[in-house]
Amino acid sequence: EKGGYPHFMLKEIFEQPDCINDCMRGRINADGDKVVLSAVIDHKERLLKARRFVIVACGTSWHAGLIGKQLIESFCRIPVEVEYASEFRYRDPVIHEDDVVIAISQSGETADTLAAIELAKEKGAFIYGICNAVGSSIPRITDTGSYIHVGPEIGVASTKAFTGQVTVLTMLALTLAKEKGSMTDEKYLEVIRELTVIPAKIKKILISNPKIAELSRIFTYAHNFLYLGRGYSFPVALEGALKLKEISYIHAEGYPAAEMKHGPIALIDAEMPVVVVATHNAMYEKIMSNIQEIKARKGKVIALVTEGDTVISKLADDCIELPETLECLEPLIATIPLQLLAYHVAICKGKNVDQPRNLAKSVTVE
Numbered sequence: 387e388k389g390g391y392p393h394f395m396l397k398e399i400f401e402q403p404d405c406i407n408d409c410m411r412g413r414i415n416a417d418g419d420k421v422v423l424s425a426v427i428d429h430k431e432r433l434l435k436a437r438r439f440v441i442v443a444c445g446t447s448w449h450a451g452l453i454g455k456q457l458i459e460s461f462c463r464i465p466v467e468v469e470y471a472s473e474f475r476y477r478d479p480v481i482h483e484d485d486v487v488i489a490i491s492q493s494g495e496t497a498d499t500l501a502a503i504e505l506a507k508e509k510g511a512f513i514y515g516i517c518n519a520v521g522s523s524i525p526r527i528t529d530t531g532s533y534i535h536v537g538p539e540i541g542v543a544s545t546k547a548f549t550g551q552v553t554v555l556t557m558l559a560l561t562l563a564k565e566k567g568s569m570t571d572e573k574y575l576e577v578i579r580e581l582t583v584i585p586a587k588i589k590k591i592l593i594s595n596p597k598i599a600e601l602s603r604i605f606t607y608a609h610n611f612l613y614l615g616r617g618y619s620f621p622v623a624l625e626g627a628l629k630l631k632e633i634s635y636i637h638a639e640g641y642p643a644a645e646m647k648h649g650p651i652a653l654i655d656a657e658m659p660v661v662v663v664a665t666h667n668a669m670y671e672k673i674m675s676n677i678q679e680i681k682a683r684k685g686k687v688i689a690l691v692t693e694g695d696t697v698i699s700k701l702a703d704d705c706i707e708l709p710e711t712l713e714c715l716e717p718l719i720a721t722i723p724l725q726l727l728a729y730h731v732a733i734c735k736g737k738n739v740d741q742p743r744n745l746a747k748s749v750t751v752e
C-alpha cells in the first residue's frame with residue numbers, strides 16, 4: 387500500500403507531480419490557455435461582489451491560505467485576510483453578508499475550521515470550501531467549493547494536500563481575475579502556461595532526494611532551526627519549519643527574512659542551521675544581505691537557489707537547486723525540498739514520520 391516506499395510521507399511527497407496534474411485535470415484546457423474552476427463560474431456574481439475574502443484554516447492549510455492571500459490580492463485586487471480558525475471563532479469577528487469566507491482543510495473534519503464556518507454562516511457570509519476528503523463534513527456545510535483531488539493523504543505531516551491546496555488557490559485566483567478583468571491577458575496566459583509545467587519541475591527536484599538525504603545527516607545534532615523567506619516564500623518558510631518540528635521534534639521557526647534583525651538574529655551562532663529560500667526573484671539582493679548577516683555570526687546556511695546561481699551558492703554552506711519559475715508559483719517548487727529535508731532529518735533521528743507523537747491526522751476536538 388506504500389507503493390514500494392518505506393513511509394506514506396515519502397510516497398506522498400513523490401506523488402506530488404501526479405497529484406498536481408490530477409488537481410488541474412478538467413480545469414485547465416488542452417491548449418493550456420484557459421482555466422475554469424466551475425464553482426467560481428457558478429457563483430461569480432456572489433464572489434465578485436465581495437468586499438473582501440477571509441480565509442480560515444489551521445496548520446499547513448493555514449500556510450496555503452497565506453499563499454492564497456497573495457495570489458488573490460495580486461491577481462484579483464480583492465483584499466484577503468487569513469485567520470487561524472481557532473482564533474476567528476472565539477473573537478466575535480466582524481463579518482458582513484457580502485464577505486466570502488474560504489475554508490481550507492485537507493480532512494474536511496477539523497473542529498475549529500468547522501466551527502469558524504458555522505459562525506461565518508450565521509453572519510450571512512458566503513462559504514467556499516477547499517478540501518481533499520470527498521463527502522467530509524466541511525464540504526457538506528459550505529455553499530460551494532473545489533476539491534483538490536490529490537487522493538488520500540495518510541502521513542500525519544501534510545505534503546501533497548498543501549501543494550494541491552496551493553494549486554486550487556492559484557486556479558481560483560486566475561478564474562476570478564479573468565471574470566473581473568483584473569489581470570492582463572498576457573500575465574494570465576503566462577501563469578497558466580507555467581502552472582502546467584510545475585509537475586515536471588517538481589519531478590526534477592525529486593531527483594535531488596539522495597543529495598538531500600545526505601545533507602540531512604549533518605543536521606541531526608541541531609536543537610533549533612530557523613527558516614527564512616520573503617513574499618511568496620514566507621509561508622514556505624513557515625511550512626518548512628512546521629514539517630521539521632512535527633516529525634523530527636527539532637524546534638524550528640519560520641520568519642520573514644527581514645524580520646530576522648528584529649529579534650531572531652540574537653539566536654544565531656555556529657549551532658544554528660538557517661534554511662533560506664534565496665531564489666532569483668525581486669527580493670534576491672535583500673536575501674543575499676540577510677545571508678551575509680547570518681554568515682557573519684557563523685550560522686550554517688542551507689540555501690534554496692535557482693539553478694545556475696553562482697553568487698549565493700558561494701556564500702551558503704549548502705545549496706539545493708530549484709528550477710526557475712514565476713515568483714507567484716515558487717511555493718509549489720520550494721516546498722518540496724523542505725518536505726524532504728524534514729523527512730530525512732526525522733528518519734536519521736529514528737522517528738516515526740508517519741505517526742509522530744501527540745499528533746492526529748484530523749484534529750476533530752478543539
Ligand code: M6R
Nearest residue numbers: 445446447491492493496543544
Ligand atoms: O485537515 P486539515 O487541513 O484541516 O488539518 C489542519 C492541520 O491540522 C494540519 O494541516 C496539520 O497542521 C498537519 N499535521 C501539518 O502537517
